[in-house]
Amino acid sequence: MAFLDQLTPEQQFAVFSAVKVAVAVGIAMFLVAYSVYIERKVAAFVQDRIGPNRVGFFGLLQPAADGLKAFLKEDFVPDHVRKAYFWLAPFIAMLPGLITLAVIPFGSTLGNPQNKMVIADLNVGVLFTFGIVSIGVYSIVLAGYAANSKYPFLSGVRASAQMISYELAMGLSVIPIFMIVGSLNLSGIIEYQRDSGWMALPFMAKSQSLQSYLLWPCTFLSFAIFLAAAFAETNRLPFDVVEAEQELAGGYNIEYSSIKFALFFMGEYANMIASSAMMVTLFLGGWTLPFFGLDQPATTLTAGLAHIVIFLAKTVTLIVLFIWVRWMWPRFRYDQLMNLGWRRFLPLALANILVTAVVLWWRS
Numbered sequence: 001m002a003f004l005d006q007l008t009p010e011q012q013f014a015v016f017s018a019v020k021v022a023v024a025v026g027i028a029m030f031l032v033a034y035s036v037y038i039e040r041k042v043a044a045f046v047q048d049r050i051g052p053n054r055v056g057f058f059g060l061l062q063p064a065a066d067g068l069k070a071f072l073k074e075d076f077v078p079d080h081v082r083k084a085y086f087w088l089a090p091f092i093a094m095l096p097g098l099i100t101l102a103v104i105p106f107g108s109t110l111g112n113p114q115n116k117m118v119i120a121d122l123n124v125g126v127l128f129t130f131g132i133v134s135i136g137v138y139s140i141v142l143a144g145y146a147a148n149s150k151y152p153f154l155s156g157v158r159a160s161a162q163m164i165s166y167e168l169a170m171g172l173s174v175i176p177i178f179m180i181v182g183s184l185n186l187s188g189i190i191e192y193q194r195d196s197g198w199m200a201l202p203f204m205a206k207s208q209s210l211q212s213y214l215l216w217p218c219t220f221l222s223f224a225i226f227l228a229a230a231f232a233e234t235n236r237l238p239f240d241v242v243e244a245e246q247e248l249a250g251g252y253n254i255e256y257s258s259i260k261f262a263l264f265f266m267g268e269y270a271n272m273i274a275s276s277a278m279m280v281t282l283f284l285g286g287w288t289l290p291f292f293g294l295d296q297p298a299t300t301l302t303a304g305l306a307h308i309v310i311f312l313a314k315t316v317t318l319i320v321l322f323i324w325v326r327w328m329w330p331r332f333r334y335d336q337l338m339n340l341g342w343r344r345f346l347p348l349a350l351a352n353i354l355v356t357a358v359v360l361w362w363r364s
Contacts, residue, residue: 085146097270155251165341190286
């Protein structure tokens with residue numbers, strides 16, 4: 001503390017921001033590692049197996065062993081690949097999930113009211129998020145092109161078509177939220193939900209308004225469309241036609257090994273974590289938890305930490321939902337996936353915007 005007191009306000013802000021970045025990335029990488037562990041345990045439960053149980057207590061050190069193995073395995077680069085793109089693609093895969101975390105408020109404040117638990121509190125936070133998330137498809141397209149093989153190439157083509165289809169529906173699904181809140185700032189959206197109820201569950205607030213209940217069908221539909229689009233954006237079942245082992249033998253990552261293959265694998269889980277955190281922020285009240293005195297900005301260090309724990313608990317719940325769906329649902333055919341995106345979700349999202357606008361006009 002004595003060291004911080006000697007710094008200027010600008011230097012203190014820089015130090016605190018660096019700490020937030022380090023903590024956010026550390027927690028994200030921890031969740032990536034143990035999301036894989038949870039996935040393997042859930043898969044084992046569904047298939048009547050035991051799952052990881054050898055390394056550490058109940059297999060809890062299995063992610064560390066898998067990470068070490070990824071570094072130690074031979075990094076083989078086939079002669080027929082386009083090497084520059086082949087090296088670039090895995091590193092792009094990790095970027096969107098980590099950069100998106102910069103604008104997500106994972107808590108209220110910590111000790112000092114100036115110490116907001118968000119790395120970059122942008123007024124256009126959601127637009128920034130959608131801009132960054134759209135970069136993720138380039139890693140798959142580059143990997144498919146670089147492999148110089150038919151199955152990875154088909155995977156890249158599928159990924160680009162799937163991204164266009166569901167990125168539109170996902171973007172349109174959040175427009176009703178902006179219309180209701182009147183802001184693109186993610187912290188402002190959480191504050192609105194704190195006062196008027198969560199977008200997906202309007203009764204989760206101490207002071208509930210009639211408008212929240214009137215708009216609930218619209219906001220819940222937005223949540224449902226966003227959730228389905230998130231499955232498609234992260235290439236998770238039932239929308240994993242980009243990998244589709246039975247059709248494409250694994251898709252874009254066929255030719256990859258060692259740490260490059262692991263980066264693709266980690267990128268998928270990082271994107272899943274970012275999507276879950278975004279849904280918590282937009283639809284599930286962020287760090288707020290009514291009825292327990294945890295819906296107001298923290299005035300103590302303990303309350304600030306409690307808000308972070310609440311946000312992480314909600315995020316982990318959605319991660320478990322992603323995992324559960326993978327092992328319980330069948331995969332859509334590619335034509336069914338395109339039909340669902342263009343002929344179902346897109347018109348539904350547009351109609352949802354129109355109905356929201358009519359309700360807001362009627363209540364004004």
